[in-house]
Amino acid sequence: MDDPLVIGGERFVSRLIMGTGGVGSMEALEQALRVSGAELTTVALRRVDPASSGSVLEVVERLGCRVLPNTAGCHTARDAVVTARLAREAFDTPWVKLEVIGDDRTLLPDAPELLDAAEQLVDDGFTVLAYTNDDPVLARRLEEAGCAAVMPLGSPIGSGAGIRNPYNLAIILERAEVPVILDAGIGTASDAAIAMELGCDGVLLASAVTRARHPAMMAESMRRAVEAGRLAHLAGRIPRRLYAEASTPVEGMPDLRRRSRAS
Amino acid sequence: MLNGRPTRLRTGVTVAELVARQVGDPQRPGVAAALNGQVLPREAWPRTEVSDGDAVEVLTASQGG
Numbered sequence: 001m002d003d004p005l006v007i008g009g010e011r012f013v014s015r016l017i018m019g020t021g022g023v024g025s026m027e028a029l030e031q032a033l034r035v036s037g038a039e040l041t042t043v044a045l046r047r048v049d050p051a052s053s054g055s056v057l058e059v060v061e062r063l064g065c066r067v068l069p070n071t072a073g074c075h076t077a078r079d080a081v082v083t084a085r086l087a088r089e090a091f092d093t094p095w096v097k098l099e100v101i102g103d104d105r106t107l108l109p110d111a112p113e114l115l116d117a118a119e120q121l122v123d124d125g126f127t128v129l130a131y132t133n134d135d136p137v138l139a140r141r142l143e144e145a146g147c148a149a150v151m152p153l154g155s156p157i158g159s160g161a162g163i164r165n166p167y168n169l170a171i172i173l174e175r176a177e178v179p180v181i182l183d184a185g186i187g188t189a190s191d192a193a194i195a196m197e198l199g200c201d202g203v204l205l206a207s208a209v210t211r212a213r214h215p216a217m218m219a220e221s222m223r224r225a226v227e228a229g230r231l232a233h234l235a236g237r238i239p240r241r242l243y244a245e246a247s248t249p250v251e252g253m254p255d256l257r258r259r260s261r262a263s
Numbered sequence: 264m265l266n267g268r269p270t271r272l273r274t275g276v277t278v279a280e281l282v283a284r285q286v287g288d289p290q291r292p293g294v295a296a297a298l299n300g301q302v303l304p305r306e307a308w309p310r311t312e313v314s315d316g317d318a319v320e321v322l323t324a325s326q327g328g
């Protein structure tokens with residue numbers, strides 16, 4: 001079935017976007033990324049660590065994945081904009097996963113700074129995929145600012161708490177005209193499937209795979225969950241009912257009540 | 264300051280030399296440099312000399328969500 005995810009004019013077969021943070025070794029990361037089937041993967045920009053073994057960039061490029069630099073750790077619009085520009089220099093891409101954090105304990109986005117950064121980056125020619133709260137108004141403002149995708153959280157980053165407010169997500173999905181990617185909070189395969197069943201265009205996750213006991217196995221389960229959820233969404237689920245509705249027809253039932261033989 | 268550490272350097276050292284010192288090959292992809300909080304494009308590295316009190320950041324890809 002030809003059902004690509006289109007972001008900023010680019011087509012992706014896979015609707016699973018993988019983060020690369022949290023995995024112990026480059027080998028484990030490479031294996032998990034390969035199995036996930038992801039075509040878009042996030043990387044961060046950090047001070048050079050001469051002690052680090054292997055390069056995450058080499059792994060991502062070897063697998064033919066497109067690099068999506070993030071602005072993780074930025075707390076102000078200014079820091080995020082400079083980080084995105086540095087990433088554009090480093091990775092030769094105008095794409096950015098914009099993340100502006102307002103609070104270290106929850107890692108929830110700082111709405112005013114996020115919107116400010118999004119406007120500046122769009123003006124500067126970036127393709128902005130904005131990590132946002134599950135707030136329909138903010139999502140709409142980000143879309144109006146020119147973001148190529150809005151990426152509401154299911155629950156806080158790394159919490160594995162799943163989708164805490166499916167109703168807000170439904171409102172965002174109903175109104176959005178750019179792709180909506182569920183970003184953050186996925187704990188296990190069913191969370192990813194639910195996101196896709198609700199109508200999300202894709203799922204971005206990292207910890208759920210990289211911190212799983214068997215990252216590659218979880219990567220495979222996420223790939224299947226995203227595909228299954230997407231199919232279920234397209235197929236159209238049945239309504240929820242309080243009472244049963246027989247699937248076997250009632251017509252044509254024989255009358256088997258015991259009767260006295262006619263004499 | 265080089266990547267947040269006070270560093271004593273000879274006069275006239277360029278950003279290109281500092282990048283090479285940090286990552287080996289200055290042509291290596293996936294590297295960016297900032298001078299005093301501003302992006303310094305790769306083309307400008309060889310001709311940009313670092314002065315006393317400057318802050319240089321040499322950054323590269325790392326794992327991230």
